[in-house]
Amino acid sequence: MDSAPKKAPRRRDDRVILHFCVENRQPSLKGLPLGIKQKGILATCNYVARRRGVKKLMPIAAARNICPDLVLADGEDLSPFRDVSKRLYALLRSYSWSGKVERLGLDEVFLDVTDIVSFNVELLNSNALQQSYFCLSRSDPAVGFEYDATSFAGCVLGDDGSQSHENVLYMRLLVASHLAQYLRLRIEEEGYTTACGIATNKLLAKLAGDKNKPRNQTTLLSLRQEDVLTFMDEHSLRKVPGIGSRITRVLEGFVLGKEPDPDLYTMECSTTVGQVRTHPGISPPTLSRLLSGPGAEKNLGPKVWTLLHGVDDTAVQPARDIPTQISIEDSYRGLTQPSEIRRALLAITSSLLRRMHTDLVEEDVSPTTSTASTANPVTNSSSSSRWLARPRTLRLSTRPYTTPQDDKPYNWARHSRSCPLPSFVFNTSLPQEERAERLVTETLLPLFYNTGGGWNIGLLNVCVANMSAGGGGGVGDIGAMFRRQEGVLREFTVYARDEGEEEEEEGHGLEQKEEEEEEEGGLVTDTWDNGDDDDDDTPEEEDSVLCPVCDRLVPRFAVSAHERYHRLGDA
Missing domain, CATH: 3.30.1490.100 (DNA polymerase, Y-family, little finger domain)
Structure with a gap:
């Protein structure tokens, strides 16, 4: 058993991150189990299908057996999904001051809103919080929306205890929740539903947003380390971003004292983050030894150790306007x-x-003038x-x-x-x-x-x-x-x-x-x-x-x- 000290990693609370997960909302498909197929595999499926036992990466035949009324959409050509993804990404980026807007796949977007939230926290009038105004532009104070800064928008996780509006982190997360609600409504105007997570890093924001899908938002009050650990410990190990199937199989086998599951692509995991984090034999050196091997990522053990504690210092990386390849x-x-x-x-x-x-x-759409008749020029749009x-x-x-x-x-x-x-x-x-x-x-x-x-x-x-x-x-x-x-x-x-x-x-x-x-x-x-x-x-x-x-x-x-x-x- 490893006797090395198990020091908890240091956590940063100086950022505010939003995570959006967008879902198509077609009236004709509302309430129906829907799956996206590629070849003989179910690439992904909606929440109605998942509640009936259908899972992504499942063979089509197996999904049909579980859910005979499953509606299948062709996913061989992803162009329509990509077009929508670019349009909604551009919409969210238009509200960013820093340009720190990162697209993850086709349906997820991270926003680092630290600057715009801090700016609006400074504008708050403690004597008139119910009549607060959120400024969306530094240069034009008329661009924004009214909100009630006495309470959070959407759902809240974590114990605020006796926290008051004097707590800066509390107010940052509260103000950010109203910005998230405003952006979610803007996305709904485009015909799509979205869930949002509000937290102090990308990992916590993504996990918080998963709590009330597909049409709600959740703020994680990470005012104390205990709040973060309680939130993380209840999650299945496989649900943590950055911990893939191979790492899950190895850690689950170590904690439960059994051979790792040979199925590389399984999404099943009976082990929670808390079971791994609090296991007496788990420490950064142990993780490094367990997860080492040919092609293993450098410093993978310490990285997994930080993820188990809800610590993620990775920055929101803006997407390139022009791809490299x-x-x-x-x-x-x-x-x-x-x-x-x-x-x-x-x-x-x-x-x-x-x-x-x-x-x-x-x-480019530009007006053109017809010169067929100089007396009566005709302007067309070409x-x-x-x-x-x-x-x-x-x-x-x-x-x-x-x-x-x-x-x-x-x-x-x-x-x-x-x-x-x-x-x-x-x-x-x-x-x-x-x-x-x-x-x-x-x-x-x-x-x-x-x-x-x-x-x-x-x-x-x-x-x-x-x-x-x-x-x-x-x-x-x-x-x-x-x-x-x-x-x-x-x-x-x-x-x-x-x-x-x-x-x-x-x-x-x-x-x-x-x-x-x-x-x-x-x-x-x-x-x-x-x-x-x-x-x-x-x-x-x-x-x-x-x-x-x-x-x-x-x-x-x-x-x-x-x-x-x-x-x-x-x-």
């Missing part, structure tokens, strides 16, 4: 025929183009699209089909090939089906035959990366493309410039976040940052520019001559 991945039970490969690549590519349009294209960023690299990854009995790691025999992304992909005037068909035929199938990964394919991943910010002009605007290269070619320019002439310079960042995320049950995945290494990219590709007119790679030192070539050809 966009990839679509799907798994299969062994593709062995060329027709199967082509069909699978076409489905993935079509989904990828939809994602690119959603995440990278901005629709829309055009603008690429916020253009990926420069296309990557295809494959992996052979394996079964759990093969005991192979996730990236076993994974092969990748990369090439420049053809410019016709950005021509939104062409139908998406035509662009997808052409990309598969002209680029992806040749890449597949060059991967060397063989057949019997179990996974395909198509990714676009190396984002060049500022999409600029329309497709085929070679002048705009070459003007953007002036900064790159500046040191090679031998002709004189006029005095005062500005040089347009634009850098192309190559920031790439390498992340591999294993999807359970063979679900379709499409992520921003789900790539593998780019070892297959050649130096020639990185030192070249893709011409949008002829789709040829042009060495950077030759772009001026290539531009003149096209101009002479058009003359």
Whole structure:
């Protein structure tokens, strides 16, 4: 038994975090058990279905047996869900002063509202708390809402005891509860219900918000350490964010004195946080020893120890406006025929183009004036699209089909090939089906035959990366493309410039976040940052520019001559 001292980690109370979990509210589906299917797996389900015993990651057949009237929605194409997620994320971010708004999956959002809440606590008049006013803008005091600062909005967990309005933390959480209620009502105006948790860190906010789903909010009064421990101890170990299935199996086996459950994907857990935290043999060194092994996260033991105590110092990370990568991945039970490969690549590519349009294209609506009659000009509203960023690299990854009995790691025999992304992909005037068909035929199938990964394919991943910010002009605007290269070619320019002439310079960042995320049950995945290494990219590709007119790679030192070539050809 470990004799090391079990010192409780230090807890911070200087932040206020909101956690929103959004649920679709379609009148026709209200009160019905609803599940989202992907292949033969139930990706997720609503609370009506869960109350009847249905669980996520359950096979469709098993879910049907438990709940025969289960309504299934197709989740193969997540574009509609993603569009709603982006819209509601933008709504919540518009109320943030700090920009600390983090999206988790498609239906969860964290907000760090410390600054706006502290500002409004300072505005409170202790003699007129019932007629308080919440300012949503620093510059315009008329933007806000009235509220009663004598009581919390929504549900409250924890004992406030004899706490008065003199307690700063108490007042911060109270004021934050009214902001959360206001934002929840704004989301409901968009047609969606939401639950919200209010606490002093992300972990506690998420767990508090789960208490009164799907249409309520809960504030955790963490005024004392005992309140936090009491709140945490009642939770199942598997419910704690940051403690996954593997950690749960190991700790449950240690606490109960049995062999760990061999089922990697089980959501069942009979052990509570309190049982683990108070077990005499559990301490940070013990956790480090139990959870060590190949590929284990560094300092995992101390991290789990802090989570068991409700301590989470991780910051709310704002999401990127422009993704680093966009990839679509799907798994299969062994593709062995060329027709199967082509069909699978076409489905993935079509989904990828939809994602690119959603995440990278901005629709501009501007008035246009018809000059057909100068005496009576007609003003119309025309829309055009603008690429916020253009990926420069296309990557295809494959992996052979394996079964759990093969005991192979996730990236076993994974092969990748990369090439420049053809410019016709950005021509939104062409139908998406035509662009997808052409990309598969002209680029992806040749890449597949060059991967060397063989057949019997179990996974395909198509990714676009190396984002060049500022999409600029329309497709085929070679002048705009070459003007953007002036900064790159500046040191090679031998002709004189006029005095005062500005040089347009634009850098192309190559920031790439390498992340591999294993999807359970063979679900379709499409992520921003789900790539593998780019070892297959050649130096020639990185030192070249893709011409949008002829789709040829042009060495950077030759772009001026290539531009003149096209101009002479058009003359």
